[in-house]
Amino acid sequence: MAESAAEAPRTSPDEPWPVRVVSQKISAWIARLGWVWVDGQIAQVSRRPGAGLVFLTLRDPSAEMSLSVTCYRDTFESCDPPLREGSRVVVHAKPEFYAGRGSLSLRADELRHVGLGELLARLERLKKVLAAEGLFAPERKRRPPFLPRTVGLVTGRASAAERDVQKNAAARWPAVRFAVRNVPVQGPTAVPQILDALAELDADPEVDVIVLARGGGSVEDLLPFSDEALCRAVFGCRTPVLSAIGHETDTPLVDFVADVRCSTPTDAGKRVVPDLAEERRVIEQHRYQLDRAVTHLLDGERRWLSAVRSRPVLARPELLLSGRRDEVDGLRDRARRVLAHRVDAAGSDLHHTVARLRSLSPLTTMQRGYAVVQRAADDAVLRDPADAAPGAALRVRLAGGELAATVRPGP
Structure with a gap:
C-alpha cells in the first residue's frame, strides 16, 4: 500500500x-x-x-x-x-x-x-457450529399453515421429486396451487440457484409454505443441501420451510434447520396440505356429534317442560287458588272467633275490675252514710278531732255533695 x-x-x-x-x-x-x-x-x-x-x-x-x-x-x-x-x-x-x-x-x-470421510467430518463440524448458534432449536420452528394459498416448490426440473410432491398433494387437496422453481439439485451451480429460488418464493406474499424436494442420491449428490449458506438462508426465511431431501435415512443439515422435516418428497406432498376426504369425514363426524348433542339437549328440555306442565300449579292452577281461598276463609273465621273470645274475656275482666273498684271506692262507703271531712285550708283529711282547731273551716264530702262547716269549741 x-x-x-x-x-x-x-x-x-x-x-x-x-x-x-x-x-x-x-x-x-x-x-x-x-x-x-x-x-x-x-x-x-x-x-x-x-x-x-x-x-x-x-x-x-x-x-x-x-x-x-x-x-x-x-x-x-x-x-x-x-x-x-x-x-x-x-x-x-x-x-x-x-x-x-x-x-x-x-x-x-x-x-x-x-474423501467421503473428510466430507462427513466437515459436515459434523458445521452441524455443531449451527446447533450452537440455535439454528436447530425446536422452539423457533414454525407450524406450517393448515391450508396454504400457494405452495412454493424448489426442486429439479421434471424430477420424480416434483411429480411425487404435486401428485400426492393434489390427491389430498385437488385445488392446491404450486409455485414451482426448477433448479439444479446437485453440482456446482445448485446452491446459488437454490438460494435465488428460495429468496424469490419467500418474498412472494401468496406463498405460505416452501418445500425443498430432491430424490435420493449419494452423500456427494446431497452435499448442496448441507451447505452453510443454504442452511442460514432457510433459517432466515419468514415463510415456513419443509425439507424433503432424499430418502428417510438421508439427513442433510437443511433437515435440522427446516421447520418440518419430511422423510421423502411423497411424505412432503402428504403433509403440506390437508386430506380433503379426511377433513370431510371429520366434519361429518363432528356434525353428527353436534346433531346428537342438540337432539339430546332438546329432548332433555322437552322432558323438563312436560314435567313442569304436568305439575298442579300449571296443569290446574285453580285448585291451588281454591285451596288457598279455603285456607284464607278458615284463618279469617279462626281470627274472628279468637278476637270475639278475647273481647268477651276482656269485657268480663273489665266488669269484675269495675266491681272491685266500686267495692273499694270511698263513694260506695259514703253512700252507706259515711262522710269525709277535710280542712278547707289545705284539703287535708281529718282522722282525729284534734286535727281541727276551734273555728277552723271544714269541708264535708257526702255521697250526694259537699257541706261547709265550722269547728266550735266543745262544752
Whole structure:
C-alpha cells in the first residue's frame, strides 16, 4: 500500500502508465499471495488432444464464483479415482496473472479428492457450529399453515421429486396451487440457484409454505443441501420451510434447520396440505356429534317442560287458588272467633275490675252514710278531732255533695 501511494502521483493524463506497466504491477501484487490450498468443485474439464496441460474451472460450492485452473496432464491423471466434472477437490496452486491475455488463473501442482470421510467430518463440524448458534432449536420452528394459498416448490426440473410432491398433494387437496422453481439439485451451480429460488418464493406474499424436494442420491449428490449458506438462508426465511431431501435415512443439515422435516418428497406432498376426504369425514363426524348433542339437549328440555306442565300449579292452577281461598276463609273465621273470645274475656275482666273498684271506692262507703271531712285550708283529711282547731273551716264530702262547716269549741 505504501508503494502504491508513493507511485500514484506518477500517473496523470499527461503521463499515464502503459498497459504493460499496469499488467506487470498487477502480476507482482498477485504473485505475493504465493502457494495456497483451495477448496472447490470442478465445474468443467477441458483437455486438448496431445496437449500437456489440462484446463479446469473450479467453482465455489456456495456462490456464483469460479476460477480457472491449469495443471499438467500427469498431475490431473494421477488422482485416483479419476477426477470428473462435479468432483469436490482441494487444489494446491499459485495464482498467476497472464499479462498477454489480462486473465487470472491458478497454476496447480497437486489435486486431491475430498474423501467421503473428510466430507462427513466437515459436515459434523458445521452441524455443531449451527446447533450452537440455535439454528436447530425446536422452539423457533414454525407450524406450517393448515391450508396454504400457494405452495412454493424448489426442486429439479421434471424430477420424480416434483411429480411425487404435486401428485400426492393434489390427491389430498385437488385445488392446491404450486409455485414451482426448477433448479439444479446437485453440482456446482445448485446452491446459488437454490438460494435465488428460495429468496424469490419467500418474498412472494401468496406463498405460505416452501418445500425443498430432491430424490435420493449419494452423500456427494446431497452435499448442496448441507451447505452453510443454504442452511442460514432457510433459517432466515419468514415463510415456513419443509425439507424433503432424499430418502428417510438421508439427513442433510437443511433437515435440522427446516421447520418440518419430511422423510421423502411423497411424505412432503402428504403433509403440506390437508386430506380433503379426511377433513370431510371429520366434519361429518363432528356434525353428527353436534346433531346428537342438540337432539339430546332438546329432548332433555322437552322432558323438563312436560314435567313442569304436568305439575298442579300449571296443569290446574285453580285448585291451588281454591285451596288457598279455603285456607284464607278458615284463618279469617279462626281470627274472628279468637278476637270475639278475647273481647268477651276482656269485657268480663273489665266488669269484675269495675266491681272491685266500686267495692273499694270511698263513694260506695259514703253512700252507706259515711262522710269525709277535710280542712278547707289545705284539703287535708281529718282522722282525729284534734286535727281541727276551734273555728277552723271544714269541708264535708257526702255521697250526694259537699257541706261547709265550722269547728266550735266543745262544752
